[in-house]
Amino acid sequence: MSKPRVAIFDFACCEGCQLQIVNLEEEIIDLIGVVDVVEWREAMSEQSHEYDIAIIEGSITRPEDEHRLQIIRSRAKVLIALGACAAIGGVNKMKNNFDFNEVKRCVYGKDAEMPHLATTTTRAVHEVVPVDFTIPGCPINGEEFARVVRELLLGKTPTIPDYPVCVECKAKENVCRYEYGEICLGPIIRAGCGAPCPTAGWRCFGCRGFVDNPNVDAAKEVMEKYKLTVDDLKQKMVLFNSK
Amino acid sequence: MCECCTQEKKDIYLPELATITKRRMLNGTELYMHLQLDSGLEMEYTPGQFVEVSLAGIGEAPISISSTPTQKGLELVIRNVGTLTRAIHKLDVGAKLGIRGPYGSTYPVEQAKGKDLVFVCGGIGLVPQRSFIRYVLDNRADYGKVTVLLGTKCYDMRLFREEIAMWMERKDMCVMETIDEAHDCWDGNVGVVTTLIPKIENELPNSLVMVCGPPVMYKFVLMSLAEADVPQGNIFVNLERRMKCGVGKCGHCQINQHYVCQDGPVFRYSDLADVPEAI
Amino acid sequence: MSKNININVHHLTRVEGHGNIVVNITDGTIEKCQWQVPEAPRFFEAMVRGRRYDDIQTIVSRICGICSISHSLVATRAVEDALKLEVTEQTDLVRHLLHYSEQLQSHVLHVGYLVAPDLFGEKSVVPLVPKAPDAVKTIIKAHRVANQMSALLGGRITHPVTLTPGGMTRVPSTEELKALKKELEAIVPDLVTICQVVLSVAGGLPNFTRDTEYVSLWQTHPRHKGTLSDYTFYHGDIISTDSKGTVVPISKWESVANEYVSPQSTAKWTKWHRDSYAAGALARFNNQAEKLSPLGKKVAEMFGLKKGCCNPYFNSVAQLAECAHVVEASLEIIDKLLTKGTKFEKVKVTPRAGRGHAGIEAPRGILFHSYEFDKNGNCVWGNCCIPTNQNHANIQLDFDKLVPKYMDEGEDALRQKMEMLVRSYDPCISCSTHYLDIEFVR
Amino acid sequence: MSVNTVSKDQFKQFVAALIASEPSVVGVQAKGDRFVFDDLKSADALRLDYDVSILSPRKYVMPQKETLLKFEVGGDCQSVQDGKPLILLGVHPYDMAAINQMDELFSQDEYDTHYMCRRRQITIIACDVVSPSKNVFASSMGTATVQHGYDMLLTDVGESIIVEVRTDKGRVLMNHMPAARPASEDDLAKRSAVWEKNQHVLNKHVLECKPSYLPKLLEKNYDHPVWEEKARLCYSCGSCNQVCPTCYCFDVQDVVNWDMKTGSRVRVWDGCLLENFATVAGDHNFRKNRSSRFRHRLYRKGKYVPGKIGGQIACVGCGRCITACTADIANPVNVYNQLMERTDIG
């Protein structure tokens, strides 16, 4: 079996997801033992136009990025959206809640009209080209990434959990944030991360996106039970799950 | 390591190896294969039972036995629907699979002796039924009339065509076939399998009726059978559920109080009629 | 000698984010020599508006995955400044540890994975695996320990989740701190090994200097005077090699990082006393070398790095010295925490209107955040100034001197030196929130 | 069986001796303001006065992730029994009752060597409840005290601890308790008083019927509106499954190592409340509605599992699901009582 050729590309993002690949530490040696990494700008100088698997990090925010993504898609047999930005648009999508001209003025003042600052609606990768697999999270969970890669190489269809974060949070024996009167998005957000945030005493802020069928109505009613407001809930949902 | 258990009891999750001795695609998605256990032994099973088939590293799934215990080896038919089944489809003759079993309940092979039998098969539902049909044909004198109703979604999906053609030739059984969607090469019945039921209306009340097919089929077939006054105790259904162990532990296949892997997959319909989640 | 050189490095590799190098030399005349940044703008300062004070660090952490801990810490502190929140000594110390873990992971990553291949004449760390397996494994091990430290203190490696305005949502137990101490003590010899490996190929660092202004934090917090944390990454005000001892308070950072538009280049630049300044490990070293830990000093000596060094390539050496330093400084803090034991401290925050500022040393240099909140604690304004932006102008000025000096060595050698120069600044361009026009030369 | 008395100090020495000499000791200890079972590092950390642990000791008899087999990809498999000798210290009676049920379930019909090997290597030191938790209702379920399953049972009677030794495994451990003296009449009377009391006080929610009536009650109420009413708020988060000492449904997964040649087949906890628990090929979900999944759990506790284990109700009244359910709908007593309201007891 010849090793599959893998290329990693980044768009608008913080590159934290690529970092999680580096953070596989010793396992990265195993990884390069089973795949041929032919392009990975952040870690190596080689570049290539021939690859079987393209891994896309980041969301699409400019017309030129859309074009570049389409070229990558046309070359890749399998395209993986890596991380929240690629999977659901990530924090970048919060921009879509504002008027773009106003956004630009806010950040760039009088220089806002410079042509390169052109920005369009932030989109997730699947909103631009077809995506074969999605590894969510901000950042991704390295273990999950490693598992998905191995499953792909074996010809399995990698699965990402479709149950809420609470499953993993409970498994870690955390006391639920709601018991402290705090909001947590865990009940409606897709698991797979291992619930690091509630485990560290912080709320789940939804970086992996909603489960397929979130019970948002329940979430609203439950807020009232805990004397929290639906507005509080929406505030938190907007961080990673803006439209 | 705990010796108390491992010495006297075998590991219920440990498959034994079997070799693929024949394989052939029955249509675009269904693969037939013949397996021989590497131990050289023959598996002792009864029509209706299933085995857990696994490909180490990919996964495990329950698969009905399609052969009869009157023949050598095991015959399985596997539909390409997901990870494991896709991987199995790629295997060639000589490749190994893991097998555990047989598990589950059986068709009423003894009870049915001397009785008239009707088999209602929808699509891949023919696969487990074939085990019993062939068993009956191999012990033809023990059973009464045999009627097989076959329904398939479309012409190209039909299974075991040569074998069915041979059945059709036989004088000692009646086979009727229909396909859901008309096709140029097909001059037989068109319509869902329930459309065949009125044609044998007279025989039905005195027959044992075996039903197997996709989840949606049961409701309609059972309604037609009720209209034809078939007692619920004479109907046997073969159900599919998600399964992770095959031995009554994992909880996935449970329908109300029944475990499909232990109490099923073959149920007498009268035992299920009051079980809301069954059909 | 070639008279025509045409370098067009589109999306420089082995740096965080996208940067281009463009050089046009025709008949020996430099027509163009530019450092450009075409990173997609992400508008963080706009996105924080309307968000509650306790969501700010979660959002701005995403400015950069590589320095997410610094961004989270500085944002949390700027929010605390605005809301007038004091934190306990335990919080202060635990946050220091968290911050040190980032310095260590980032520096090891930069020197080990991104710079070392240049020195070994390779295009990435991958070929080094068979070539120098022990060295690579040692680097990986140090990186892993640093990351485990981040995960313990920050809840996860990247984008920490234990920071909240006013305190920490989780503090490590004494058991966990003891285990961490053991790990850190164990990697000290590994760090020395890494230094020796780099030293063996350090001849590959170009001998290039340019008189430069270096800007960094200067410790002004009484708690850390006389400790190893006096070499500051976390607290303090602003100093530069040109400021002759004058310390500018953090709240006035905008008067230091005078952002301006340069007519001859593309990125938005910063300047203080001169046309450009540098931030980063070398800047910190040049301002406070005498405060380094014993092992940190030893590492600097190994490489002949001395205060006043103006060779930008030596930023990587300063990073190595800082690796040794932060391990020793972390051990000092762990001991301090262990003497009292740690306990969870509940925080209570009452929102109020106000504006706050904070500065911190990210691994790649000084970083500023400011926010303003309304009386309900919702953000109405934010401003961030990222170290890489502060270095863009300096990279350009280095180029201006470097290209004439090395253009006779030919295109490949020149390109290599320019790429290495940019890499030595350890830029994480994905950080960049402000930049201007881009132009591609084909 | 022998019953002994030790002072609290002597008991502490006993725990210290266990930690020093036994391969692995797990005990209840504080985690923030709650309690968990975890590796016990010092006798001081043990908290036998705990109310309830966040997860039940099920995580030791049936771990969240457990290797069943090792294999070569596409090839042969070997059994793995990865259980190790372990002392489980501080198991409450209701949790003991749950473990007794699991023992029965995993040994009946098809004998599960993986569960049973692990279980046989575990020595259980149970302890009677000192501080009832805020949601416990073991009194209602008849599990406030327990008569069997443990190797040793501790009862705190104030100034001293009564130690009942039940099995050979327990007897061996008595070597670490040289100071124990046979319990006096007076000690036994005090212990009976604790039992007497616990039969009544572990009852923060009161089931309004005998537990043995539940199967019948459920049989009559499959289409009761309560299922829909409650399940409307269900997140399908399975928290109720995760924390329950009697839930044991599992998933089986193949995990392949980086060499891509070897791997292991593992079983991991699953939960019937999770949306795709009953989904089969073709995306057909046999329990698609939240209400059908919600109902399934309460039927399983009150009817289906009892059918397998001689009528014992598979809810031991620990109250964990009540605390764990964010939507506050999982309380079995609430549901069963609501069914009672509209059903005449025949």
Ligand SMILES: Cc1cc2nc3c(=O)[nH]c(=O)nc-3n(C[C@H](O)[C@H](O)[C@H](O)COP(=O)(O)OP(=O)(O)OC[C@H]3O[C@@H](n4cnc5c(N)ncnc54)[C@H](O)[C@@H]3O)c2cc1C
């Ligand atoms: C008693 C019994 C007999 C069966 N006999 C046959 C047969 O003879 N031929 C045949 O082709 N199929 C048969 N099946 C169905 C077969 O088991 C599933 O199609 C198979 O598990 C799919 O495995 P996969 O890994 O290829 O699919 P996956 O990639 O695992 O999944 C594809 C889909 O199947 C669902 N699924 C996962 N595991 C199971 C499971 N254990 N059972 C059912 N669905 C599942 C998933 O939710 C998903 O929707 C039988 C099932 C049962 C219960």
Ligand code: SF4
């Ligand atoms: S803390 Fe959040 S993730 Fe954890 S159980 Fe509660 S709601 Fe779910």
Ligand code: SF4
């Ligand atoms: S159903 Fe709830 S109360 Fe009953 S045993 Fe399970 S977790 Fe405890």
Ligand code: SF4
């Ligand atoms: S814990 Fe509550 S919300 Fe979650 S699945 Fe159980 S019943 Fe539903």
